[in-house]
Amino acid sequence: MIHFKEFLYKPSENECEYASSSYLMSLVAVIAGLPIPIFNLIATVVFYLGNRKGTYFTRWHCTQALISQFSLFFLNSFAFWWTIYIILDKKTIDNYYFAYIFTILIVNFTEVVATIITSIQTRKGIHVEWWFYGAITNKICKP
Amino acid sequence: MRNIFFQGISIVFIFLLTLFLMSRIDWMKIFKVKEASDKTEEKLGDLFWEYFKRSDQEVTDNIIYYSVDSILVKICEANNIDRSLIKLHVLRSSEINAFAMPDNHMVVYTGLIDNCDTPEELAGVIGHELAHINERHVMKKLVKEIGLSVLISISTGNAGGEIVREIARTMSSSAYDRTLEKEADLMSIKYLNKAKINPEGLANFLYKISDADVPSFLTWLSTHPDSKERAAYIIDQLHDSDVKYKPALTSETWEKIQAKLDTWNEYDEY
Numbered sequence: 001m002i003h004f005k006e007f008l009y010k011p012s013e014n015e016c017e018y019a020s021s022s023y024l025m026s027l028v029a030v031i032a033g034l035p036i037p038i039f040n041l042i043a044t045v046v047f048y049l050g051n052r053k054g055t056y057f058t059r060w061h062c063t064q065a066l067i068s069q070f071s072l073f074f075l076n077s078f079a080f081w082w083t084i085y086i087i088l089d090k091k092t093i094d095n096y097y098f099a100y101i102f103t104i105l106i107v108n109f110t111e112v113v114a115t116i117i118t119s120i121q122t123r124k125g126i127h128v129e130w131w132f133y134g135a136i137t138n139k140i141c142k143p
Numbered sequence: 144m145r146n147i148f149f150q151g152i153s154i155v156f157i158f159l160l161t162l163f164l165m166s167r168i169d170w171m172k173i174f175k176v177k178e179a180s181d182k183t184e185e186k187l188g189d190l191f192w193e194y195f196k197r198s199d200q201e202v203t204d205n206i207i208y209y210s211v212d213s214i215l216v217k218i219c220e221a222n223n224i225d226r227s228l229i230k231l232h233v234l235r236s237s238e239i240n241a242f243a244m245p246d247n248h249m250v251v252y253t254g255l256i257d258n259c260d261t262p263e264e265l266a267g268v269i270g271h272e273l274a275h276i277n278e279r280h281v282m283k284k285l286v287k288e289i290g291l292s293v294l295i296s297i298s299t300g301n302a303g304g305e306i307v308r309e310i311a312r313t314m315s316s317s318a319y320d321r322t323l324e325k326e327a328d329l330m331s332i333k334y335l336n337k338a339k340i341n342p343e344g345l346a347n348f349l350y351k352i353s354d355a356d357v358p359s360f361l362t363w364l365s366t367h368p369d370s371k372e373r374a375a376y377i378i379d380q381l382h383d384s385d386v387k388y389k390p391a392l393t394s395e396t397w398e399k400i401q402a403k404l405d406t407w408n409e410y411d412e413y
Contacts, residue, residue, distance in 0.1 A: 088287065098170030103162045132150035139147065
């Protein structure tokens with residue numbers, strides 16, 4: 001699911017730091033105790049907007065981080081509002097709820113592991129493309 | 144582009160497959176969800192019932208209780224509701240009130256029975272309260288007004304007696320929201336139609352108590368606002384009905400109930 005690839009050019013130390021930070025943004029939001037999914041997305045969007053005029057390497061990784069967060073945002077939001085409805089007793093808790101929550105936990109865990117690996121690798125200047133998100137990023141982000 | 148499409152489909156497929164496999168696991172059993180929520184509701188029901196039992200005398204062994212019970216049985220049987228799950232209590236009090244509590248407790252005051260002109264009016268109120276129980280309105284209302292954490296702390300014995308009393312009072316003397324009240328009215332009509340009891344009784348009761356001078360003990364009216372509006376939409380629902388209705392109770396039984404209540408009223412006045 002994660003491909004280590006050669007980038008078009010060798011990124012500078014600064015670029016590697018920015019690219020690595022774009023992945024860390026979403027993690028920082030979670031660690032800071034913001035379980036509401038929108039904060040993860042906001043953190044990544046803010047970082048993306050701040051770096052959209054950066055170098056190609058930085059832009060590419062900010063975009064990949066943003067797109068991956070975007071799909072996760074919908075999945076987590078659904079889980080969040082489902083939970084709120086159960087707390088307010090507007091919906092009853094059932095097996096599908098637990099199934100969804102545990103699936104979401106697996107997805108989030110996978111994302112966190114991938115994010116940490118990618119963050120470490122990009123910091124070293126290694127280009128990392130994710131399955132699906134990397135391909136979309138290639139379409140969106142041009143040199 | 145085809146490559147992106149294929150990768151996207153693969154991710155969606157893996158996600159759905161994981162979700163499907165997760166749904167095969169019986170999480171409700173693993174986490175004992177049903178047992179936990181049933182236990183909380185049962186404890187709340189017992190606590191609140193203890194409070195009401197202490198304040199008024201329970202009627203258990205005479206024609207009044209058995210008549211109310213027979214109406215409830217008729218409605219339950221016609222609507223495939225397990226009567227044995229409903230804990231019916233008739234309390235001797237001049238208060239015109241009836242309400243549902245957690246764990247399927249239904250409380251009817253003799254004051255309300257005394258103010259019904261026909262058994263169909265009583266059946267309408269019983270149907271309405273049964274709908275609150277069957278549609279789980281009681282817990283919804285409590286969770287909304289009091290909060291799940293407070294309810295759990297009460298059920299585990301971590302809340303004081305004053306809190307229990309306050310919530311019990313709220314439960315018996317405050318209305319559900321409009322949507323839930325309307326839903327209970329409409330369900331009551333459905334129940335009564337199936338039991339071949341004329342639902343017009345519920346509308347008549349609402350009209351009657353909304354026109355009356357409201358004494359302080361007329362709790363069922365004060366907790367159920369817009370009685371005229373409710374009576375009107377109940378009547379609207381009845382226009383299309385072509386059910387052949389039967390009496391909810393025989394006139395002989397109804398007269399006996401009224402006589403018994405009159406005796407009690409005279410005794411209480413004395």
